[in-house]
Amino acid sequence: SSLARSGMIRPGATLGVLGGGQLGLFFVLSARRMGYRTLVLDPDPASPAMVAADRSIVSPYDSEDSLRDLSDSCAAITTEFENVPARSLEFLSDRGRVRPSSTSVGTCQDRILEKTFLSSHGFPTTPFALVSREILPSQDEIRGLIPGILKTAREGYDGKGQWPIRNYEELASLVSRSATPFVLEKRLDLAREFSLLIARGNEGKTVLYPVAENHHEAGILHISSVPADITFDLERQIREIGESIARTLDYTGVLAVEYFLDTSGNLFVNELAPRPHNSGHYTLDACVASQFDQQVRALCGLPLASSRLLSPCAMGNLLGHLWSGTELPDFSSILAEPQAKLTLYGKNFPRPGRKMGHFTVLGSSAQEAAATVRSLLTGLS
Numbered sequence: 478s479s480l481a482r483s484g485m486i487r488p489g490a491t492l493g494v495l496g497g498g499q500l501g502l503f504f505v506l507s508a509r510r511m512g513y514r515t516l517v518l519d520p521d522p523a524s525p526a527m528v529a530a531d532r533s534i535v536s537p538y539d540s541e542d543s544l545r546d547l548s549d550s551c552a553a554i555t556t557e558f559e560n561v562p563a564r565s566l567e568f569l570s571d572r573g574r575v576r577p578s579s580t581s582v583g584t585c586q587d588r589i590l591e592k593t594f595l596s597s598h599g600f601p602t603t604p605f606a607l608v609s610r611e612i613l614p615s616q617d618e619i620r621g622l623i624p625g626i627l628k629t630a631r632e633g634y635d636g637k638g639q640w641p642i643r644n645y646e647e648l649a650s651l652v653s654r655s656a657t658p659f660v661l662e663k664r665l666d667l668a669r670e671f672s673l674l675i676a677r678g679n680e681g682k683t684v685l686y687p688v689a690e691n692h693h694e695a696g697i698l699h700i701s702s703v704p705a706d707i708t709f710d711l712e713r714q715i716r717e718i719g720e721s722i723a724r725t726l727d728y729t730g731v732l733a734v735e736y737f738l739d740t741s742g743n744l745f746v747n748e749l750a751p752r753p754h755n756s757g758h759y760t761l762d763a764c765v766a767s768q769f770d771q772q773v774r775a776l777c778g779l780p781l782a783s784s785r786l787l788s789p790c791a792m793g794n795l796l797g798h799l800w801s802g803t804e805l806p807d808f809s810s811i812l813a814e815p816q817a818k819l820t821l822y823g824k825n826f827p828r829p830g831r832k833m834g835h836f837t838v839l840g841s842s843a844q845e846a847a848a849t850v851r852s853l854l855t856g857l858s
């Protein structure tokens with residue numbers, strides 16, 4: 478195989494992606510458009526990205542035969558799914574180029590490592606404690622963290638793997654029933670939520686996207702609007718923290734940083750995603766280069782493109798509860814909106830909370846676009 482750890486990988490080469498969800502699909506589409514071949518590895522044969530890829534490997538993420546096949550077939554490998562076992566990424570890194578690095582993905586995929594990394598480097602993060610069946614802190618030690626949220630250290634997403642904690646007894650009983658480690662986080666009085674997308678390429682060249690403001694419901698992203706309506710000073714803080722995190726990780730690829738702003742005006746880093754992010758889907762429709770274009774460029778050692786926003790916009794997620802059985806919702810109101818662009822992921826099995834698609838609306842301001850998204854979403858449900 479043509480394994481390269483540095484230097485430019487030219488069109489015609491095959492790029493591999495671990496994970497075949499919608500993020501993998503958009504990576505594949507960007508790669509194809511730029512003249513690359515693609516290979517997707519995912520355990521699910523119905524993965525959206527497999528439809529668009531040149532080749533697929535249906536396999537668990539820890540099968541050594543499949544990982545060897547992947548690395549023999551690809552000039553470089555990236556990931557769209559952050560829970561790929563760190564050992565699998567290390568195996569691939571020993572054999573060729575993997576971006577972001579297995580160390581970066583390993584840090585971001587485990588809330589304990591992630592929070593320890595953030596706090597040890599002085600980045601502001603939600604107050605937390607490590608909790609497990611073996612190490613249950615005393616009531617006194619975690620008084621300041623209740624009411625809180627217990628989060629599994631690994632494998633949580635879209636609010637899954639999280640439990641509200643109202644008192645010490647609840648914590649003790651939940652933790653005693655499980656062998657997995659957790660992070661207990663103080664529940665913040667959230668005023669607003671933001672995210673920042675960072676693309677970091679060769680020699681640390683970095684491109685930042687505008688700050689997005691995000692609205693979650695039941696732990697799931699519903700609406701993002703861009704650019705966030707924030708003071709110059711808050712924007713500077715968000716950008717400086719994000720850029721510094723990417724630098725400290727010596728990151729290569731696309732990194733998403735999620736932020737909390739509490740009602741007292743304090744800014745915290747919530748979590749990191751070592752990949753493109755749902756809140757960055759607007760970049761497909763409203764920026765010079767999408768977050769997936771940058772993922773391809775960073776992976777291949779190409780110069781990064783401009784992240785410039787071409788129009789204020791907002792994005793709405795289309796979640797599984799809008800489907801009745803397997804039947805599509807009536808999207809005519811979105812299609813009738815001339816400044817809206819509808820994207821469906823081609824998933825065959827809608828479930829409540831499952832991300833089935835999204836739409837982006839351009840507007841004269843992010844607020845106006847978000848209002849349109851909100852009313853279109855209300856009309857659908």
Ligand code: ADP
Pocket residue numbers: 603626633634635636637662663664665666667670693695696697735747748
């Ligand atoms: P996930 O991996 O599921 O995205 P997050 O930790 O980002 O997990 O939590 C999902 C959402 O739940 C957040 O975006 C926020 O709306 C809410 N949330 C999470 N942690 C806290 C907290 N400590 N205080 C208040 N709200 C929180």
Ligand code: MG
Pocket residue numbers: 735747748
């Ligand atoms: Mg999150």
